[in-house]
Amino acid sequence: MLVARRLHLLVAVADTGSIAGAAATAGCSPAAASQQLGILESDLGVPLLERAARSVRLTHAGEVLVERARTILADLEAAEQAALTAGTAGHGRLRLAAFPTATTRFVAPALGAMRRRHPGLQLTFTELEPEAALPALRAGEIDVAVTHQYAPLPGPDLRGLVQSPLLADPMVLAVPPRLRPAGDGPARLADFADAEWIAARAASGFQAVTESVTRAAGFEARISHRADSNQAVLALVAADLGIALILRSAVTSHAGIALLDIAEPSRIVRQMHLTSRAGDPNPAISELRRELTRRAR
Structure with missing residues:
Protein backbone atom coordinates (compact mmCIF):
# COMPACT_ATOMS: atom_id res chain seq x y z
CA MET A 1 0.00 0.00 0.00
CA THR A 85 -12.94 23.68 8.21
CA ALA A 86 -15.93 21.52 9.25
CA GLY A 87 -18.26 23.31 6.90
CA THR A 88 -17.46 26.90 7.95
CA ALA A 89 -15.68 29.65 6.03
CA GLY A 90 -14.36 31.32 9.18
CA HIS A 91 -11.64 28.77 9.96
CA GLY A 92 -9.00 26.81 8.11
CA ARG A 93 -6.90 28.13 5.27
CA LEU A 94 -7.37 29.87 1.93
CA ARG A 95 -4.41 30.36 -0.41
CA LEU A 96 -5.11 32.71 -3.29
CA ALA A 97 -3.08 33.74 -6.35
CA ALA A 98 -3.88 36.51 -8.82
CA PHE A 99 -2.21 38.52 -11.55
CA PRO A 100 -1.23 42.15 -10.81
CA THR A 101 -4.06 44.05 -12.55
CA ALA A 102 -6.80 42.04 -10.85
CA THR A 103 -5.01 42.32 -7.51
CA THR A 104 -5.05 46.10 -7.68
CA ARG A 105 -8.58 46.44 -9.00
CA PHE A 106 -10.59 44.09 -6.80
CA VAL A 107 -8.67 41.13 -5.30
CA ALA A 108 -6.89 43.01 -2.51
CA PRO A 109 -10.11 44.75 -1.34
CA ALA A 110 -11.95 41.42 -1.43
CA LEU A 111 -9.26 39.78 0.72
CA GLY A 112 -9.46 42.69 3.13
CA ALA A 113 -13.21 42.14 3.47
CA MET A 114 -12.69 38.40 4.06
CA ARG A 115 -10.13 39.13 6.79
CA ARG A 116 -12.46 41.54 8.58
CA ARG A 117 -15.35 39.05 8.51
CA HIS A 118 -13.24 36.01 9.39
CA PRO A 119 -10.20 36.88 11.50
CA GLY A 120 -9.69 33.17 12.18
CA LEU A 121 -9.28 32.31 8.49
CA GLN A 122 -5.63 31.86 7.50
CA LEU A 123 -5.31 33.89 4.29
CA THR A 124 -2.24 33.86 2.06
CA PHE A 125 -1.70 35.61 -1.27
CA THR A 126 0.80 35.06 -4.10
CA GLU A 127 1.11 37.16 -7.25
CA LEU A 128 1.09 34.74 -10.20
CA GLU A 129 0.26 35.00 -13.89
CA PRO A 130 -2.19 32.31 -15.13
CA GLU A 131 0.52 30.17 -16.76
CA ALA A 132 2.05 29.69 -13.29
CA ALA A 133 -1.19 29.70 -11.29
CA LEU A 134 -2.86 26.78 -13.07
CA PRO A 135 -0.01 24.30 -12.41
CA ALA A 136 0.17 25.55 -8.82
CA LEU A 137 -3.55 24.78 -8.42
CA ARG A 138 -3.11 21.26 -9.76
CA ALA A 139 -0.12 20.66 -7.48
CA GLY A 140 -2.10 21.77 -4.42
CA GLU A 141 0.21 24.73 -3.76
CA ILE A 142 -2.71 27.19 -3.82
CA ASP A 143 -6.47 26.75 -3.38
CA VAL A 144 -7.88 29.29 -5.80
CA ALA A 145 -6.62 31.70 -8.47
CA VAL A 146 -7.89 34.70 -10.35
CA THR A 147 -6.84 33.93 -13.92
CA HIS A 148 -7.45 35.36 -17.36
CA GLN A 149 -7.63 34.17 -20.94
CA TYR A 150 -8.23 35.93 -24.22
CA ALA A 151 -11.16 35.25 -26.53
CA PRO A 152 -11.32 34.16 -29.28
CA LEU A 153 -7.93 32.47 -28.69
CA PRO A 154 -7.86 28.84 -27.46
CA GLY A 155 -8.26 28.50 -23.71
CA PRO A 156 -5.89 26.70 -21.30
CA ASP A 157 -6.09 23.06 -20.22
CA LEU A 158 -8.69 22.99 -17.44
CA ARG A 159 -8.77 19.27 -16.71
CA GLY A 160 -9.49 18.85 -13.00
CA LEU A 161 -10.29 22.55 -12.59
CA VAL A 162 -13.48 24.64 -12.58
CA GLN A 163 -13.97 28.31 -13.41
CA SER A 164 -16.46 31.02 -12.50
CA PRO A 165 -16.60 34.16 -14.67
CA LEU A 166 -15.72 37.46 -13.00
CA LEU A 167 -15.26 40.11 -15.67
CA ALA A 168 -14.93 40.54 -19.45
CA ASP A 169 -12.53 43.33 -20.43
CA PRO A 170 -12.52 44.29 -24.15
CA MET A 171 -9.32 45.18 -26.00
CA VAL A 172 -8.84 48.13 -28.33
CA LEU A 173 -6.10 49.22 -30.71
CA ALA A 174 -4.10 52.22 -29.49
CA VAL A 175 -2.49 54.19 -32.33
CA PRO A 176 -0.89 57.62 -32.77
CA PRO A 177 -3.45 60.08 -34.18
CA ARG A 178 -1.70 60.19 -37.57
CA LEU A 179 -2.51 56.49 -38.08
CA ARG A 180 -6.19 56.88 -37.31
CA PRO A 181 -8.12 55.75 -40.40
CA ALA A 182 -10.70 57.97 -42.01
CA GLY A 183 -14.21 57.46 -40.66
CA ASP A 184 -15.43 56.37 -37.27
CA GLY A 185 -15.85 52.63 -37.93
CA PRO A 186 -13.90 49.86 -36.18
CA ALA A 187 -10.49 48.83 -37.48
CA ARG A 188 -9.21 45.66 -39.13
CA LEU A 189 -5.89 44.55 -37.64
CA ALA A 190 -4.75 43.37 -41.07
CA ASP A 191 -4.76 47.02 -42.20
CA PHE A 192 -1.90 47.62 -39.75
CA ALA A 193 0.25 44.67 -40.83
CA ASP A 194 3.13 46.98 -41.87
CA ALA A 195 3.13 49.04 -38.68
CA GLU A 196 5.57 48.77 -35.80
CA TRP A 197 3.96 47.09 -32.79
CA ILE A 198 4.40 47.36 -29.05
CA ALA A 199 3.72 44.23 -26.97
CA ALA A 200 4.33 42.62 -23.58
CA ARG A 201 7.71 41.06 -22.92
CA ALA A 202 6.60 37.43 -22.86
CA ALA A 203 6.90 35.66 -26.21
CA SER A 204 4.71 32.73 -25.22
CA GLY A 205 1.94 31.84 -22.82
CA PHE A 206 -1.08 33.94 -21.95
CA GLN A 207 0.87 37.21 -22.28
CA ALA A 208 1.59 36.68 -26.01
CA VAL A 209 -1.82 37.98 -27.03
CA THR A 210 -0.42 40.39 -29.64
CA GLU A 211 1.46 37.63 -31.44
CA SER A 212 -1.52 35.27 -31.29
CA VAL A 213 -4.17 37.78 -32.34
CA THR A 214 -2.20 39.25 -35.24
CA ARG A 215 -1.31 35.76 -36.43
CA ALA A 216 -5.04 34.95 -36.40
CA ALA A 217 -5.55 38.10 -38.48
CA GLY A 218 -3.18 36.71 -41.12
CA PHE A 219 0.17 38.35 -40.44
CA GLU A 220 3.17 38.33 -38.12
CA ALA A 221 3.38 41.54 -36.12
CA ARG A 222 6.69 43.43 -36.38
CA ILE A 223 7.25 44.00 -32.66
CA SER A 224 9.86 46.71 -32.13
CA HIS A 225 9.20 47.53 -28.48
CA ARG A 226 8.22 45.44 -25.45
CA ALA A 227 6.83 46.63 -22.12
CA ASP A 228 4.65 45.02 -19.46
CA SER A 229 3.34 48.23 -17.89
CA ASN A 230 0.19 49.62 -19.49
CA GLN A 231 1.44 53.11 -18.77
CA ALA A 232 4.71 52.39 -20.57
CA VAL A 233 2.86 50.94 -23.58
CA LEU A 234 0.63 54.00 -23.83
CA ALA A 235 3.62 56.35 -23.49
CA LEU A 236 5.36 54.57 -26.38
CA VAL A 237 2.23 54.86 -28.52
CA ALA A 238 1.88 58.57 -27.66
CA ALA A 239 5.53 59.06 -28.68
CA ASP A 240 4.62 57.69 -32.15
CA LEU A 241 6.87 54.64 -31.71
CA GLY A 242 4.26 52.06 -32.63
CA ILE A 243 0.74 50.73 -32.08
CA ALA A 244 -0.53 48.33 -29.43
CA LEU A 245 -3.41 46.16 -28.35
CA ILE A 246 -4.48 47.28 -24.90
CA LEU A 247 -7.35 46.72 -22.50
CA ARG A 248 -9.87 49.54 -22.69
CA SER A 249 -10.01 49.67 -18.88
CA ALA A 250 -6.25 50.36 -18.76
CA VAL A 251 -6.57 53.64 -20.64
CA THR A 252 -7.18 56.47 -18.19
CA SER A 253 -6.03 59.27 -20.52
CA HIS A 254 -6.37 59.58 -24.30
CA ALA A 255 -3.79 62.34 -24.70
CA GLY A 256 -1.81 61.76 -27.90
CA ILE A 257 -3.56 58.46 -28.57
CA ALA A 258 -6.43 57.31 -30.75
CA LEU A 259 -8.38 54.28 -29.52
CA LEU A 260 -9.91 52.09 -32.20
CA ASP A 261 -12.51 49.38 -31.72
CA ILE A 262 -11.55 46.19 -33.55
CA ALA A 263 -13.77 44.75 -36.26
CA GLU A 264 -11.60 41.81 -37.27
CA PRO A 265 -10.75 39.54 -35.55
CA SER A 266 -14.01 40.18 -33.74
CA ARG A 267 -14.56 40.52 -29.99
CA ILE A 268 -11.04 40.36 -28.58
CA VAL A 269 -11.72 40.21 -24.84
CA ARG A 270 -9.72 39.36 -21.74
CA GLN A 271 -11.97 37.15 -19.66
CA MET A 272 -11.21 36.95 -15.93
CA HIS A 273 -12.19 33.88 -13.94
CA LEU A 274 -11.97 32.49 -10.45
CA THR A 275 -10.34 29.08 -10.94
CA SER A 276 -10.18 26.27 -8.39
CA ARG A 277 -9.83 22.50 -8.25
CA ALA A 278 -12.97 20.56 -9.12
CA GLY A 279 -14.66 19.23 -6.00
CA ASP A 280 -12.65 21.31 -3.51
CA PRO A 281 -14.91 21.41 -0.40
CA ASN A 282 -13.33 24.52 1.14
CA PRO A 283 -16.36 26.72 2.01
CA ALA A 284 -14.22 29.87 2.00
CA ILE A 285 -13.89 29.55 -1.79
CA SER A 286 -17.63 30.05 -2.27
CA GLU A 287 -17.64 33.16 -0.10
CA LEU A 288 -14.56 34.55 -1.84
CA ARG A 289 -16.23 33.92 -5.21
CA ARG A 290 -19.24 36.00 -4.16
CA GLU A 291 -17.02 38.79 -2.84
CA LEU A 292 -14.85 38.91 -5.97
CA THR A 293 -17.86 38.81 -8.29
CA ARG A 294 -19.46 41.75 -6.49
CA ARG A 295 -16.31 43.85 -6.53
CA ALA A 296 -15.27 42.96 -10.10
CA ARG A 297 -18.61 44.07 -11.53
Whole structure:
Protein backbone atom coordinates (compact mmCIF):
# COMPACT_ATOMS: atom_id res chain seq x y z
CA MET A 1 0.00 0.00 0.00
CA LEU A 2 1.27 3.47 -0.86
CA VAL A 3 2.13 5.60 2.17
CA ALA A 4 1.71 9.37 1.91
CA ARG A 5 4.98 10.32 3.60
CA ARG A 6 6.93 8.14 1.15
CA LEU A 7 5.12 9.73 -1.78
CA HIS A 8 6.00 13.14 -0.32
CA LEU A 9 9.66 12.11 -0.27
CA LEU A 10 9.60 10.90 -3.88
CA VAL A 11 7.97 14.14 -5.04
CA ALA A 12 10.58 16.07 -3.04
CA VAL A 13 13.36 14.16 -4.85
CA ALA A 14 11.80 15.21 -8.15
CA ASP A 15 11.57 18.85 -6.99
CA THR A 16 15.01 19.16 -5.36
CA GLY A 17 17.01 16.75 -7.53
CA SER A 18 18.56 14.88 -4.61
CA ILE A 19 17.78 12.64 -1.66
CA ALA A 20 19.52 15.12 0.64
CA GLY A 21 17.25 17.90 -0.62
CA ALA A 22 14.19 15.71 -0.16
CA ALA A 23 15.32 14.86 3.38
CA ALA A 24 15.73 18.55 4.21
CA THR A 25 12.23 19.23 2.89
CA ALA A 26 10.79 16.39 4.98
CA GLY A 27 12.79 17.25 8.09
CA CYS A 28 14.62 13.92 8.33
CA SER A 29 18.13 12.63 7.71
CA PRO A 30 19.27 11.56 4.20
CA ALA A 31 19.74 8.03 5.50
CA ALA A 32 16.15 7.88 6.76
CA ALA A 33 14.85 9.34 3.50
CA SER A 34 16.83 6.80 1.47
CA GLN A 35 15.47 3.97 3.62
CA GLN A 36 11.85 5.10 3.15
CA LEU A 37 12.34 5.43 -0.60
CA GLY A 38 13.84 1.95 -0.68
CA ILE A 39 10.77 0.59 1.14
CA LEU A 40 8.53 2.34 -1.43
CA GLU A 41 10.44 0.66 -4.27
CA SER A 42 10.26 -2.68 -2.50
CA ASP A 43 6.51 -2.37 -1.93
CA LEU A 44 5.91 -1.61 -5.61
CA GLY A 45 8.44 -4.08 -6.94
CA VAL A 46 9.89 -1.62 -9.47
CA PRO A 47 12.91 0.71 -9.28
CA LEU A 48 11.91 4.36 -8.92
CA LEU A 49 15.37 5.94 -8.67
CA GLU A 50 18.67 5.51 -10.46
CA ARG A 51 21.35 6.17 -7.85
CA ALA A 52 24.93 7.18 -8.63
CA ALA A 53 27.78 8.22 -6.34
CA ARG A 54 26.89 11.91 -6.47
CA SER A 55 23.46 12.07 -8.10
CA VAL A 56 20.05 10.49 -8.33
CA ARG A 57 17.37 10.66 -10.98
CA LEU A 58 13.91 9.21 -11.46
CA THR A 59 13.31 6.17 -13.60
CA HIS A 60 10.39 6.21 -16.02
CA ALA A 61 8.31 4.40 -13.37
CA GLY A 62 9.37 7.05 -10.85
CA GLU A 63 8.29 9.88 -13.15
CA VAL A 64 4.89 8.25 -13.69
CA LEU A 65 4.39 7.79 -9.94
CA VAL A 66 5.43 11.39 -9.17
CA GLU A 67 2.89 12.72 -11.66
CA ARG A 68 0.10 10.71 -10.00
CA ALA A 69 1.42 11.37 -6.49
CA ARG A 70 1.06 15.14 -6.89
CA THR A 71 -2.67 14.70 -7.51
CA ILE A 72 -3.02 12.14 -4.72
CA LEU A 73 -1.27 14.34 -2.19
CA ALA A 74 -3.29 17.40 -3.23
CA ASP A 75 -6.48 15.37 -2.77
CA LEU A 76 -5.33 14.19 0.66
CA GLU A 77 -4.58 17.77 1.66
CA ALA A 78 -8.01 18.86 0.42
CA ALA A 79 -9.61 16.09 2.49
CA GLU A 80 -7.69 17.23 5.56
CA GLN A 81 -8.70 20.83 4.89
CA ALA A 82 -12.36 19.79 4.59
CA ALA A 83 -12.20 18.11 7.99
CA LEU A 84 -10.53 21.13 9.58
CA THR A 85 -12.94 23.68 8.21
CA ALA A 86 -15.93 21.52 9.25
CA GLY A 87 -18.26 23.31 6.90
CA THR A 88 -17.46 26.90 7.95
CA ALA A 89 -15.68 29.65 6.03
CA GLY A 90 -14.36 31.32 9.18
CA HIS A 91 -11.64 28.77 9.96
CA GLY A 92 -9.00 26.81 8.11
CA ARG A 93 -6.90 28.13 5.27
CA LEU A 94 -7.37 29.87 1.93
CA ARG A 95 -4.41 30.36 -0.41
CA LEU A 96 -5.11 32.71 -3.29
CA ALA A 97 -3.08 33.74 -6.35
CA ALA A 98 -3.88 36.51 -8.82
CA PHE A 99 -2.21 38.52 -11.55
CA PRO A 100 -1.23 42.15 -10.81
CA THR A 101 -4.06 44.05 -12.55
CA ALA A 102 -6.80 42.04 -10.85
CA THR A 103 -5.01 42.32 -7.51
CA THR A 104 -5.05 46.10 -7.68
CA ARG A 105 -8.58 46.44 -9.00
CA PHE A 106 -10.59 44.09 -6.80
CA VAL A 107 -8.67 41.13 -5.30
CA ALA A 108 -6.89 43.01 -2.51
CA PRO A 109 -10.11 44.75 -1.34
CA ALA A 110 -11.95 41.42 -1.43
CA LEU A 111 -9.26 39.78 0.72
CA GLY A 112 -9.46 42.69 3.13
CA ALA A 113 -13.21 42.14 3.47
CA MET A 114 -12.69 38.40 4.06
CA ARG A 115 -10.13 39.13 6.79
CA ARG A 116 -12.46 41.54 8.58
CA ARG A 117 -15.35 39.05 8.51
CA HIS A 118 -13.24 36.01 9.39
CA PRO A 119 -10.20 36.88 11.50
CA GLY A 120 -9.69 33.17 12.18
CA LEU A 121 -9.28 32.31 8.49
CA GLN A 122 -5.63 31.86 7.50
CA LEU A 123 -5.31 33.89 4.29
CA THR A 124 -2.24 33.86 2.06
CA PHE A 125 -1.70 35.61 -1.27
CA THR A 126 0.80 35.06 -4.10
CA GLU A 127 1.11 37.16 -7.25
CA LEU A 128 1.09 34.74 -10.20
CA GLU A 129 0.26 35.00 -13.89
CA PRO A 130 -2.19 32.31 -15.13
CA GLU A 131 0.52 30.17 -16.76
CA ALA A 132 2.05 29.69 -13.29
CA ALA A 133 -1.19 29.70 -11.29
CA LEU A 134 -2.86 26.78 -13.07
CA PRO A 135 -0.01 24.30 -12.41
CA ALA A 136 0.17 25.55 -8.82
CA LEU A 137 -3.55 24.78 -8.42
CA ARG A 138 -3.11 21.26 -9.76
CA ALA A 139 -0.12 20.66 -7.48
CA GLY A 140 -2.10 21.77 -4.42
CA GLU A 141 0.21 24.73 -3.76
CA ILE A 142 -2.71 27.19 -3.82
CA ASP A 143 -6.47 26.75 -3.38
CA VAL A 144 -7.88 29.29 -5.80
CA ALA A 145 -6.62 31.70 -8.47
CA VAL A 146 -7.89 34.70 -10.35
CA THR A 147 -6.84 33.93 -13.92
CA HIS A 148 -7.45 35.36 -17.36
CA GLN A 149 -7.63 34.17 -20.94
CA TYR A 150 -8.23 35.93 -24.22
CA ALA A 151 -11.16 35.25 -26.53
CA PRO A 152 -11.32 34.16 -29.28
CA LEU A 153 -7.93 32.47 -28.69
CA PRO A 154 -7.86 28.84 -27.46
CA GLY A 155 -8.26 28.50 -23.71
CA PRO A 156 -5.89 26.70 -21.30
CA ASP A 157 -6.09 23.06 -20.22
CA LEU A 158 -8.69 22.99 -17.44
CA ARG A 159 -8.77 19.27 -16.71
CA GLY A 160 -9.49 18.85 -13.00
CA LEU A 161 -10.29 22.55 -12.59
CA VAL A 162 -13.48 24.64 -12.58
CA GLN A 163 -13.97 28.31 -13.41
CA SER A 164 -16.46 31.02 -12.50
CA PRO A 165 -16.60 34.16 -14.67
CA LEU A 166 -15.72 37.46 -13.00
CA LEU A 167 -15.26 40.11 -15.67
CA ALA A 168 -14.93 40.54 -19.45
CA ASP A 169 -12.53 43.33 -20.43
CA PRO A 170 -12.52 44.29 -24.15
CA MET A 171 -9.32 45.18 -26.00
CA VAL A 172 -8.84 48.13 -28.33
CA LEU A 173 -6.10 49.22 -30.71
CA ALA A 174 -4.10 52.22 -29.49
CA VAL A 175 -2.49 54.19 -32.33
CA PRO A 176 -0.89 57.62 -32.77
CA PRO A 177 -3.45 60.08 -34.18
CA ARG A 178 -1.70 60.19 -37.57
CA LEU A 179 -2.51 56.49 -38.08
CA ARG A 180 -6.19 56.88 -37.31
CA PRO A 181 -8.12 55.75 -40.40
CA ALA A 182 -10.70 57.97 -42.01
CA GLY A 183 -14.21 57.46 -40.66
CA ASP A 184 -15.43 56.37 -37.27
CA GLY A 185 -15.85 52.63 -37.93
CA PRO A 186 -13.90 49.86 -36.18
CA ALA A 187 -10.49 48.83 -37.48
CA ARG A 188 -9.21 45.66 -39.13
CA LEU A 189 -5.89 44.55 -37.64
CA ALA A 190 -4.75 43.37 -41.07
CA ASP A 191 -4.76 47.02 -42.20
CA PHE A 192 -1.90 47.62 -39.75
CA ALA A 193 0.25 44.67 -40.83
CA ASP A 194 3.13 46.98 -41.87
CA ALA A 195 3.13 49.04 -38.68
CA GLU A 196 5.57 48.77 -35.80
CA TRP A 197 3.96 47.09 -32.79
CA ILE A 198 4.40 47.36 -29.05
CA ALA A 199 3.72 44.23 -26.97
CA ALA A 200 4.33 42.62 -23.58
CA ARG A 201 7.71 41.06 -22.92
CA ALA A 202 6.60 37.43 -22.86
CA ALA A 203 6.90 35.66 -26.21
CA SER A 204 4.71 32.73 -25.22
CA GLY A 205 1.94 31.84 -22.82
CA PHE A 206 -1.08 33.94 -21.95
CA GLN A 207 0.87 37.21 -22.28
CA ALA A 208 1.59 36.68 -26.01
CA VAL A 209 -1.82 37.98 -27.03
CA THR A 210 -0.42 40.39 -29.64
CA GLU A 211 1.46 37.63 -31.44
CA SER A 212 -1.52 35.27 -31.29
CA VAL A 213 -4.17 37.78 -32.34
CA THR A 214 -2.20 39.25 -35.24
CA ARG A 215 -1.31 35.76 -36.43
CA ALA A 216 -5.04 34.95 -36.40
CA ALA A 217 -5.55 38.10 -38.48
CA GLY A 218 -3.18 36.71 -41.12
CA PHE A 219 0.17 38.35 -40.44
CA GLU A 220 3.17 38.33 -38.12
CA ALA A 221 3.38 41.54 -36.12
CA ARG A 222 6.69 43.43 -36.38
CA ILE A 223 7.25 44.00 -32.66
CA SER A 224 9.86 46.71 -32.13
CA HIS A 225 9.20 47.53 -28.48
CA ARG A 226 8.22 45.44 -25.45
CA ALA A 227 6.83 46.63 -22.12
CA ASP A 228 4.65 45.02 -19.46
CA SER A 229 3.34 48.23 -17.89
CA ASN A 230 0.19 49.62 -19.49
CA GLN A 231 1.44 53.11 -18.77
CA ALA A 232 4.71 52.39 -20.57
CA VAL A 233 2.86 50.94 -23.58
CA LEU A 234 0.63 54.00 -23.83
CA ALA A 235 3.62 56.35 -23.49
CA LEU A 236 5.36 54.57 -26.38
CA VAL A 237 2.23 54.86 -28.52
CA ALA A 238 1.88 58.57 -27.66
CA ALA A 239 5.53 59.06 -28.68
CA ASP A 240 4.62 57.69 -32.15
CA LEU A 241 6.87 54.64 -31.71
CA GLY A 242 4.26 52.06 -32.63
CA ILE A 243 0.74 50.73 -32.08
CA ALA A 244 -0.53 48.33 -29.43
CA LEU A 245 -3.41 46.16 -28.35
CA ILE A 246 -4.48 47.28 -24.90
CA LEU A 247 -7.35 46.72 -22.50
CA ARG A 248 -9.87 49.54 -22.69
CA SER A 249 -10.01 49.67 -18.88
CA ALA A 250 -6.25 50.36 -18.76
CA VAL A 251 -6.57 53.64 -20.64
CA THR A 252 -7.18 56.47 -18.19
CA SER A 253 -6.03 59.27 -20.52
CA HIS A 254 -6.37 59.58 -24.30
CA ALA A 255 -3.79 62.34 -24.70
CA GLY A 256 -1.81 61.76 -27.90
CA ILE A 257 -3.56 58.46 -28.57
CA ALA A 258 -6.43 57.31 -30.75
CA LEU A 259 -8.38 54.28 -29.52
CA LEU A 260 -9.91 52.09 -32.20
CA ASP A 261 -12.51 49.38 -31.72
CA ILE A 262 -11.55 46.19 -33.55
CA ALA A 263 -13.77 44.75 -36.26
CA GLU A 264 -11.60 41.81 -37.27
CA PRO A 265 -10.75 39.54 -35.55
CA SER A 266 -14.01 40.18 -33.74
CA ARG A 267 -14.56 40.52 -29.99
CA ILE A 268 -11.04 40.36 -28.58
CA VAL A 269 -11.72 40.21 -24.84
CA ARG A 270 -9.72 39.36 -21.74
CA GLN A 271 -11.97 37.15 -19.66
CA MET A 272 -11.21 36.95 -15.93
CA HIS A 273 -12.19 33.88 -13.94
CA LEU A 274 -11.97 32.49 -10.45
CA THR A 275 -10.34 29.08 -10.94
CA SER A 276 -10.18 26.27 -8.39
CA ARG A 277 -9.83 22.50 -8.25
CA ALA A 278 -12.97 20.56 -9.12
CA GLY A 279 -14.66 19.23 -6.00
CA ASP A 280 -12.65 21.31 -3.51
CA PRO A 281 -14.91 21.41 -0.40
CA ASN A 282 -13.33 24.52 1.14
CA PRO A 283 -16.36 26.72 2.01
CA ALA A 284 -14.22 29.87 2.00
CA ILE A 285 -13.89 29.55 -1.79
CA SER A 286 -17.63 30.05 -2.27
CA GLU A 287 -17.64 33.16 -0.10
CA LEU A 288 -14.56 34.55 -1.84
CA ARG A 289 -16.23 33.92 -5.21
CA ARG A 290 -19.24 36.00 -4.16
CA GLU A 291 -17.02 38.79 -2.84
CA LEU A 292 -14.85 38.91 -5.97
CA THR A 293 -17.86 38.81 -8.29
CA ARG A 294 -19.46 41.75 -6.49
CA ARG A 295 -16.31 43.85 -6.53
CA ALA A 296 -15.27 42.96 -10.10
CA ARG A 297 -18.61 44.07 -11.53
